[in-house]
Amino acid sequence: MSAATTNHRGRALLAAAAVGAAGMAATYFLDGAARFWANWLLWFVILACLALGTLFLVALQHITGSLWSVPMRRVPERIAALTPWLVPVAAVALFSVPAVFSWTQPGADAVTPLVLKSAWLNYPFFILRLAACLALWMLSYHLLVRRSLRQDESKDPRVTVSLRRFAPAFMIILALTITVFAFDWVSSLEAAWYSDMFGVYLFAGAVTTAIAATTLGVIYQRRRGRLPGVTEDHLYNLGGLMFGFTIFWSYIAFSQYMLQWYANLPEEVFWFQQRTSGKMEGVFVLLMAGHFFVPFLGLMMRSDKKDWRRLRWISIWVLFMEFVDVFWLISPIAGKGLNLGWPEAAFALFFLSAGLLVVSRAMSRGPDMPVGDPFLEDGLKFHLR
Amino acid sequence: MRKPAYGVLALFPSADALLKAIPKVKARGYAQLEAYTPYPVHGLDAALGLPESKLGVLVFLMAAFGAVGVFAFEWWANAVNYPLLTGGKNAFTWPAWIPPTLEGSIFLGTFTAALAMLFIFNGLPFFGHPLLQTKTIDEITRDRFALLIVPSGAAFDEADAAAALRAAGGAAVETLPAPSHETPDAAWWTRTALAIAAACAVAGGATAFAIRVFPTVKPMVNMEVQPRLDAQEPDSFFANGRGMRLPPAGTVPRGGTPILAASLDAAGRELIDPLPVTEFVLERGRRQFDRHCAVCHDRLGTGRASLSSVYTAKPADLQSSTMRKIADGSLYWVISQGYNTMPAYAADVSPDDRWAIVRYIRALQRSQDAPERDLK
Numbered sequence: 001m002s003a004a005t006t007n008h009r010g011r012a013l014l015a016a017a018a019v020g021a022a023g024m025a026a027t028y029f030l031d032g033a034a035r036f037w038a039n040w041l042l043w044f045v046i047l048a049c050l051a052l053g054t055l056f057l058v059a060l061q062h063i064t065g066s067l068w069s070v071p072m073r074r075v076p077e078r079i080a081a082l083t084p085w086l087v088p089v090a091a092v093a094l095f096s097v098p099a100v101f102s103w104t105q106p107g108a109d110a111v112t113p114l115v116l117k118s119a120w121l122n123y124p125f126f127i128l129r130l131a132a133c134l135a136l137w138m139l140s141y142h143l144l145v146r147r148s149l150r151q152d153e154s155k156d157p158r159v160t161v162s163l164r165r166f167a168p169a170f171m172i173i174l175a176l177t178i179t180v181f182a183f184d185w186v187s188s189l190e191a192a193w194y195s196d197m198f199g200v201y202l203f204a205g206a207v208t209t210a211i212a213a214t215t216l217g218v219i220y221q222r223r224r225g226r227l228p229g230v231t232e233d234h235l236y237n238l239g240g241l242m243f244g245f246t247i248f249w250s251y252i253a254f255s256q257y258m259l260q261w262y263a264n265l266p267e268e269v270f271w272f273q274q275r276t277s278g279k280m281e282g283v284f285v286l287l288m289a290g291h292f293f294v295p296f297l298g299l300m301m302r303s304d305k306k307d308w309r310r311l312r313w314i315s316i317w318v319l320f321m322e323f324v325d326v327f328w329l330i331s332p333i334a335g336k337g338l339n340l341g342w343p344e345a346a347f348a349l350f351f352l353s354a355g356l357l358v359v360s361r362a363m364s365r366g367p368d369m370p371v372g373d374p375f376l377e378d379g380l381k382f383h384l385r
Numbered sequence: 386m387r388k389p390a391y392g393v394l395a396l397f398p399s400a401d402a403l404l405k406a407i408p409k410v411k412a413r414g415y416a417q418l419e420a421y422t423p424y425p426v427h428g429l430d431a432a433l434g435l436p437e438s439k440l441g442v443l444v445f446l447m448a449a450f451g452a453v454g455v456f457a458f459e460w461w462a463n464a465v466n467y468p469l470l471t472g473g474k475n476a477f478t479w480p481a482w483i484p485p486t487l488e489g490s491i492f493l494g495t496f497t498a499a500l501a502m503l504f505i506f507n508g509l510p511f512f513g514h515p516l517l518q519t520k521t522i523d524e525i526t527r528d529r530f531a532l533l534i535v536p537s538g539a540a541f542d543e544a545d546a547a548a549a550l551r552a553a554g555g556a557a558v559e560t561l562p563a564p565s566h567e568t569p570d571a572a573w574w575t576r577t578a579l580a581i582a583a584a585c586a587v588a589g590g591a592t593a594f595a596i597r598v599f600p601t602v603k604p605m606v607n608m609e610v611q612p613r614l615d616a617q618e619p620d621s622f623f624a625n626g627r628g629m630r631l632p633p634a635g636t637v638p639r640g641g642t643p644i645l646a647a648s649l650d651a652a653g654r655e656l657i658d659p660l661p662v663t664e665f666v667l668e669r670g671r672r673q674f675d676r677h678c679a680v681c682h683d684r685l686g687t688g689r690a691s692l693s694s695v696y697t698a699k700p701a702d703l704q705s706s707t708m709r710k711i712a713d714g715s716l717y718w719v720i721s722q723g724y725n726t727m728p729a730y731a732a733d734v735s736p737d738d739r740w741a742i743v744r745y746i747r748a749l750q751r752s753q754d755a756p757e758r759d760l761k
Contacts, residue, residue: 262472264473383428
């Protein structure tokens with residue numbers, strides 16, 4: 001592919017982002033700040049999930065020492081280039097805290113659960129936690145991805161050793177930060193609600209999303225001949241991971257739902273009541289059918305996971321379901337008018353095109369495979385049976 | 386006529402050698418091959434030209450059947466046949482049925498996987514497999530990789546097959562004889578059926594024995610042994626050594642009626658049955674007697690109820706001549722205060738009901754010893 005087409009595509013993405021940005025500004029002034037902030041939070045959460053999920057996939061490969069994923073590792077590493085951009089997105093998102101978070105609203109000091117949680121939910125500590133999370137994510141991105149990129153030139157096998165040494169530490173960092181992130185930026189929207197496993201819920205969705213995005217990236221790169229030697233057998237493993245994490249997400253989602261539905265305690269169950277009745281009922285049913293049954297049945301056969309066309313459609317579907325999932329989480333509270341309309345389309349246009357721009361810029365730099373990784377050759381030799 | 390051989394077998398030192406040998410043997414015209422390896426070898430299925438196993442389809446169908454079956458059963462049992470309302474929810478409590486649905490699909494899926502793998506796809510039971518009688522079976526299960534040429538077509542030349550295997554690098558070539566009996570014969574089925582019947586008989590007998598023995602063994606006595614004092618029980622806490630206490634002099638329990646008699650005999654002399662003579666009173670007495678008294682005194686008052694064998698002290702025979710002669714007031718006094726091991730019923734039976742019971746006891750006594758004029 002020539003540089004001209006790359007530039008052409010880059011300009012198109014830039015134009016789309018500009019149109020989206022204009023729509024976002026119009027949302028703020030025409031449709032009110034609440035809808036703007038709800039959409040901004042929605043995309044902040046999705047982008048963070050995508051960045052953290054791809055970092056998780058990279059670290060997972062280093063921990064397990066899997067060979068099949070080495071040739072395609074550059075794809076999640078490049079999608080993780082979204083990580084530094086989380087800083088400006090988060091900085092803007094901070095302005096949504098006084099606007100839509102329930103613990104900042106007037107009268108919050110009269111609600112018992114909010115008073116009990118005020119040691120955790122106050123501005124200084126909240127900002128401190130966000131800063132700590134962002135710093136740890138940047139550090140992890142640097143240690144997991146940047147060093148791997150530099151290995152392309154140095155060909156130093158010791159880098160692989162130290163990457164494998166850092167990966168378990170990243171898993172602990174991820175477990176702690178994604179839990180804090182989920183509590184702070186999603187469940188504290190309705191701060192009276194309790195759910196200990198909410199961090200795991202967001203994590204399960206994040207990894208499923210990251211696998212789907214990685215699969216799409218691999219299929220894209222492969223069709224352009226950038227990943228020679230990556231076969232259907234490699235894709236099969238991505239499909240298998242997506243299948244597994246689909247079931248994991250469903251298990252976690254159902255466990256969280258059933259416990260609160262069964263106990264039926266007013267201080268817990270109101271959260272689900274808002275999300276399963278009224279106009280949200282349809283979204284709830286779509287989530288059950290679309291986030292579980294479609295990928296579950298669509299990825300079950302071995303031939304499904306080896307067919308790149310089918311994988312492509314299911315990956316796109318899974319990405320759409322992550323949007324539906326986060327919409328379902330945020331919409332009933334923060335939205336106060338979050339709906340499906342032109343403002344949502346403008347936000348989607350902006351964040352998708354800007355995100356694609358970031359990822360495709362990153363992908364166009366340097367080799368498309370980790371050529372310095374000593375396991376690359378073994379990874380290319382991988383076959384199923 | 387000599388039975389045709391089962392096949393010609395050769396050993397290879399490694400999985401790679403085996404994989405390289407397969408196309409060479411195939412090139413000599415032997416299409417039907419079978420491989421035996423100590424562990425699953427990547428690429429073997431493709432090299433042998435085996436189609437993808439159908440086991441997955443079978444497992445999926447059975448797992449789906451398990452899921453749908455369990456969910457439908459839960460729905461029928463909890464929402465249709467006996468609608469169950471729990472915790473203010475409606476009868477269609479589908480979230481509660483998801484865990485058993487999951488278990489049902491896993492149960493049928495795994496059992497189908499294991500049993501179908503053994504009995505359908507691997508063709509068990511297969512006795513006397515020729516491979517088990519080879520000299521090299523130890524090595525095949527340890528660190529050698531075996532390839533078998535299966536005879537296909539009438540013109541099978543063992544010597545040529547052996548040469549093909551040797552040319553492909555195989556060692557320890559040997560011809561496997563036909564299995565002595567490939568499928569179980571009638572005797573085997575008879576033996577198996579008898580063994581299953583014997584196992585069922587033993588299990589059934591043991592269950593019947595257990596059902597007879599276990600009810601007399603008390604698995605737990607929590608309900609029976611309670612930290613409280615029953616009527617007439619001794620207790621060291623009080624100075625007179627009795628668990629029962631007299632109420633303070635001159636007090637009347639809230640809502641209670643005092644029994645204005647000092648003793649059994651005094652009650653017989655002084656207390657008078659206040660109830661009218663009506664069928665309603667007798668019917669009331671019958672119901673109260675059957676509820677409170679019949680469990681020990683029997684429904685006819687004979688004192689030989691089914692539970693009476695458990696007690697060392699025999700309940701009184703209300704049909705005895707003593708009981709026929711005792712005054713109404715005394716019977717009332719015994720029901721209220723208890724007597725010997727019989728506990729007091731004042732707390733459980735209201736005064737009017739106690740009198741109704743007395744009236745019914747009199748009717749019972751007359752029914753068992755009716756004068757001739759009653760029968761006319």
